[in-house]
Amino acid sequence: xxxxxxxxxxxxxxxxxxxxxxxxxxxxxxxxxxxxxxxxxxxxxxxxxxxxxxxxxxxxxxxxxxxxxxxxxxxxxxxxxxxxxxxxxxxxxxxxxxxxxxxxxxxxxxxxxxxxxxxxxxxxxxxxxxxxxxxx
Amino acid sequence: xxxxxxxxxxxxxxxxxxxxxxxxxxxxxxxxxxxxxxxxxxxxxxxxxxxxxxxxxxxxxxxxxxxxxxxxxxxxxxxxxxxxxxxxxxxxxxxxxxxxxxxxxxxxxxxxxxxxxxxxxxxxxxxxxxxxxxxx
Amino acid sequence: xxxxxxxxxxxxxxxxxxxxxxxxxxxxxxxxxxxxxxxxxxxxxxxxxxxxxxxxxxxxxxxxxxxxxxxxxxxxxxxxxxxxxxxxxxxxxxxxxxxxxxxxxxxxxxxxxxxxxxxxxxxxxxxxxxxxxxxx
Amino acid sequence: xxxxxxxxxxxxxxxxxxxxxxxxxxxxxxxxxxxxxxxxxxxxxxxxxxxxxxxxxxxxxxxxxxxxxxxxxxxxxxxxxxxxxxxxxxxxxxxxxxxxxxxxxxxxxxxxxxxxxxxxxxxxxxxxxxxxxxxx
Amino acid sequence: xxxxxxxxxxxxxxxxxxxxxxxxxxxxxxxxxxxxxxxxxxxxxxxxxxxxxxxxxxxxxxxxxxxxxxxxxxxxxxxxxxxxxxxxxxxxxxxxxxxxxxxxxxxxxxxxxxxxxxxxxxxxxxxxxxxxxxxx
Amino acid sequence: xxxxxxxxxxxxxxxxxxxxxxxxxxxxxxxxxxxxxxxxxxxxxxxxxxxxxxxxxxxxxxxxxxxxxxxxxxxxxxxxxxxxxxxxxxxxxxxxxxxxxxxxxxxxxxxxxxxxxxxxxxxxxxxxxxxxxxxx
Numbered sequence: 150x151x152x153x154x155x156x157x158x159x160x161x162x163x164x165x166x167x168x169x170x171x172x173x174x175x176x177x178x179x180x181x182x183x184x185x186x187x188x189x190x191x192x193x194x195x196x197x198x199x200x201x202x203x204x205x206x207x208x209x210x211x212x213x214x215x216x217x218x219x220x221x222x223x224x225x226x227x228x229x230x231x232x233x234x235x236x237x238x239x240x241x242x243x244x245x246x247x248x249x250x251x252x253x254x255x256x257x258x259x260x261x262x263x264x265x266x267x268x269x270x271x272x273x274x275x276x277x278x279x280x281x282x283x284x285x
Numbered sequence: 286x287x288x289x290x291x292x293x294x295x296x297x298x299x300x301x302x303x304x305x306x307x308x309x310x311x312x313x314x315x316x317x318x319x320x321x322x323x324x325x326x327x328x329x330x331x332x333x334x335x336x337x338x339x340x341x342x343x344x345x346x347x348x349x350x351x352x353x354x355x356x357x358x359x360x361x362x363x364x365x366x367x368x369x370x371x372x373x374x375x376x377x378x379x380x381x382x383x384x385x386x387x388x389x390x391x392x393x394x395x396x397x398x399x400x401x402x403x404x405x406x407x408x409x410x411x412x413x414x415x416x417x418x419x420x421x
Numbered sequence: 422x423x424x425x426x427x428x429x430x431x432x433x434x435x436x437x438x439x440x441x442x443x444x445x446x447x448x449x450x451x452x453x454x455x456x457x458x459x460x461x462x463x464x465x466x467x468x469x470x471x472x473x474x475x476x477x478x479x480x481x482x483x484x485x486x487x488x489x490x491x492x493x494x495x496x497x498x499x500x501x502x503x504x505x506x507x508x509x510x511x512x513x514x515x516x517x518x519x520x521x522x523x524x525x526x527x528x529x530x531x532x533x534x535x536x537x538x539x540x541x542x543x544x545x546x547x548x549x550x551x552x553x554x555x556x557x
Numbered sequence: 558x559x560x561x562x563x564x565x566x567x568x569x570x571x572x573x574x575x576x577x578x579x580x581x582x583x584x585x586x587x588x589x590x591x592x593x594x595x596x597x598x599x600x601x602x603x604x605x606x607x608x609x610x611x612x613x614x615x616x617x618x619x620x621x622x623x624x625x626x627x628x629x630x631x632x633x634x635x636x637x638x639x640x641x642x643x644x645x646x647x648x649x650x651x652x653x654x655x656x657x658x659x660x661x662x663x664x665x666x667x668x669x670x671x672x673x674x675x676x677x678x679x680x681x682x683x684x685x686x687x688x689x690x691x692x693x
Numbered sequence: 694x695x696x697x698x699x700x701x702x703x704x705x706x707x708x709x710x711x712x713x714x715x716x717x718x719x720x721x722x723x724x725x726x727x728x729x730x731x732x733x734x735x736x737x738x739x740x741x742x743x744x745x746x747x748x749x750x751x752x753x754x755x756x757x758x759x760x761x762x763x764x765x766x767x768x769x770x771x772x773x774x775x776x777x778x779x780x781x782x783x784x785x786x787x788x789x790x791x792x793x794x795x796x797x798x799x800x801x802x803x804x805x806x807x808x809x810x811x812x813x814x815x816x817x818x819x820x821x822x823x824x825x826x827x828x829x
Numbered sequence: 830x831x832x833x834x835x836x837x838x839x840x841x842x843x844x845x846x847x848x849x850x851x852x853x854x855x856x857x858x859x860x861x862x863x864x865x866x867x868x869x870x871x872x873x874x875x876x877x878x879x880x881x882x883x884x885x886x887x888x889x890x891x892x893x894x895x896x897x898x899x900x901x902x903x904x905x906x907x908x909x910x911x912x913x914x915x916x917x918x919x920x921x922x923x924x925x926x927x928x929x930x931x932x933x934x935x936x937x938x939x940x941x942x943x944x945x946x947x948x949x950x951x952x953x954x955x956x957x958x959x960x961x962x963x964x965x
Binding site: 295297298299300318319321323324325326327328365366367368371372411412 | 431433434435436454455457459460461462463464501502503504507508547548
């Protein structure tokens with residue numbers, strides 16, 4: 150029987166949504182206020198879910214302290230208090246929509262977590278806008 | 286790889302739970318205080334989850350502004366500040382339990398959203414009572 | 422030195438806002454959708470704050486189990502799963518706005534709580550609409 | 558079409574994480590502050606999800622009052638205001654990690670709920686640490 | 694007897710904290726990551742509290758629809774999806790700390806709300822950082 | 830004009846409520862399940878509010894990073910993952926009710942924060958039980 154465990158984290162970042170292949174009018178039509186050239190920002194809340202067997206010696210699926218530190222080192226250090234478009238390699242050319250941020254975080258964490266464990270990432274951009282990725 | 290996106294919304298409504306085929310005693314036994322003939326009410330919180338591929342041009346699965354407006358036009362306009370039993374077509378004869386409201390919302394939205402996208406609806410009747418429907 | 426203690430509670434009720442001295446047009450202008458003659462409803466969240474000295478024998482300002490039961494007997498029993506306009510003495514003629522509900526709850530509880538203790542009542546009608554009364 | 562319904566509940570308990578087969582140094586290395594021999598504690602929030610067909614007579618999957626009472630009798634009575642290690646049969650020898658508590662609750666409730674209904678249990682140990690079990 | 698009423702709102706913005714009279718080293722020492730020259734951002738949650746007498750004709754202290762619209766016109770239009778440092782008059786030279794944003798919002802709203810009503814503004818910059826201003 | 834700023838923090842602890850001058854029957858009558866001799870526990874959420882003038886050079890009342898670290902060093906280190914009755918000097922003889930914990934935290938922080946700043950401490954023992962102390 151598999152158990153899922155989750156660790157939550159937060160990061161605050163600025164971003165702008167736009168497609169450089171489009172002119173300003175089309176970017177405004179599609180992305181609205183999110184296309185502000187001077188950027189806007191969010192408090193992102195992240196849930197990282199890991200699913201696997203309980204280790205009978207520890208009673209844990211994964212040590213949540215390790216998962217907490219992994220999220221800190223790989224995600225918070227990279228994105229917290231950053232301008233996603235200007236300060237990060239990941240979104241230099243990739244549009245930092247909530248979907249793309251979530252997928253990017255999933256890919257970063259997937260490469261660092263034992264493949265015997267399933268991985269699911271949920272990202273809250275605001276209280277009302279949420280995205281989720283499980284790699285399937 | 287599929288990504289899920291969610292938009293939250295709210296509506297406030299009155300309702301009464303009862304089965305017209307039963308007498309008052311049986312309705313009271315089954316529905317308790319929810320069978321108050323003068324109605325009671327709730328702040329309903331709605332989560333609409335849509336799952337699909339990321340459009341590479343927009344970086345989005347679905348434009349959340351469109352989804353927000355769809356929920357506003359199809360669900361909030363229909364149910365917000367209404368008496369579900371008296372003011373709506375949907376619950377004239379269907380008992381407005383959380384389960385039936387959730388299923389009805391799923392059916393309304395399913396008919397309006399591209400079938401290439403999967404749809405899941407979660408409804409909070411109170412902080413402690415929640416229902417969810419994914420059409421399966 | 423005084424300490425404040427708070428107990429939260431919930432009740433779900435239907436209501437309609439209107440002034441019987443006004444015609445329907447004026448009621449609609451002032452109360453909008455809240456004037457639906459068939460009622461709508463809310464999950465009300467209540468915070469009851471009591472302020473006073475710590476009793477050195479118990480380490481408490483007031484026994485929160487007693488406060489919980491007082492709220493249950495005096496407020497939840499009276500208003501939960503009720504139509505405030507039709508089912509309660511308090512709002513037969515008093516318009517059940519959040520302000521009037523909060524004031525009414527304050528008055529009911531004030532008469533039941535030791536006057537050596539200060540009383541403050543906060544009422545959430547929705548997540549975004551809140552009222553508070555401290556009797557001053 | 559299946560609908561999921563959820564009831565939330567709470568219990569407050571003390572616990573200590575450790576493996577009696579290990580010495581104190583290894584227990585400290587693995588469980589950190591959670592290995593305090595004098596115990597620490599949490600407010601646990603529990604979500605019990607049940608999935609099944611809507612009964613056409615009631616409009617319900619399961620009567621949430623019954624589910625609420627089942628959780629009260631089987632889980633809250635057993636674990637609320639208890640020391641999980643010292644006061645409960647379940648964790649006399651089983652390490653009360655969030656994973657093991659969640660699995661134990663799933664097993665207790667699974668034996669009491671109609672097998673035609675699917676069961677999923679989510680447990681929040683803190684706002685940031687969550688586990689989930691669906692028996693698969 | 695006075696009653697307080699509150700309306701909540703949200704806006705998402707980018708900002709940078711720094712003092713132009715200081716060099717980069719001192720700005721980094723004081724403002725840390727908040728001094729990122731490329732900006733970062735937040736979901737700001739705003740509570741606007743107004744205190745006064747209940748109008749006996751309406752049962753209200755202030756029409757919350759009017760207060761909602763005032764917040765929308767004066768605050769959300771001005772700050773939502775903006776870069777506070779670059780896009781707003783208010784923070785061209787004033788450092789957009791949570792304290793200064795809260796004070797600025799208080800001053801804007803104070804000039805628009807009947808002086809018979811007391812005004813208090815609370816601003817959540819993150820879930821853990823909050824500021825409040827009541828003009829005293 | 831004064832501004833209030835708040836920093837939130839968390840700690841998880843075990844405790845038992847009882848008065849050693851009373852017999853078990855009286856302790857049970859007054860403290861109920863909280864008198865479990867094996868302890869129970871809570872996730873405590875702490876809000877520390879500081880009120881004062883905005884420093885015109887920084888735009889801040891107090892550096893929230895300093896306040897965060899003060900809470901970490903003085904409160905979290907002392908109480909997190911502890912048994913309040915057994916592991917702390919403060920509650921060796923003082924009954925660790927929410928009121929007494931809140932007052933104790935206020936006194937510890939009061940001695941460490943500039944007296945030009947007003948101090949208010951709010952403590953959530955559960956979602957429904959809250960206490961607050963401002964030293965008056």
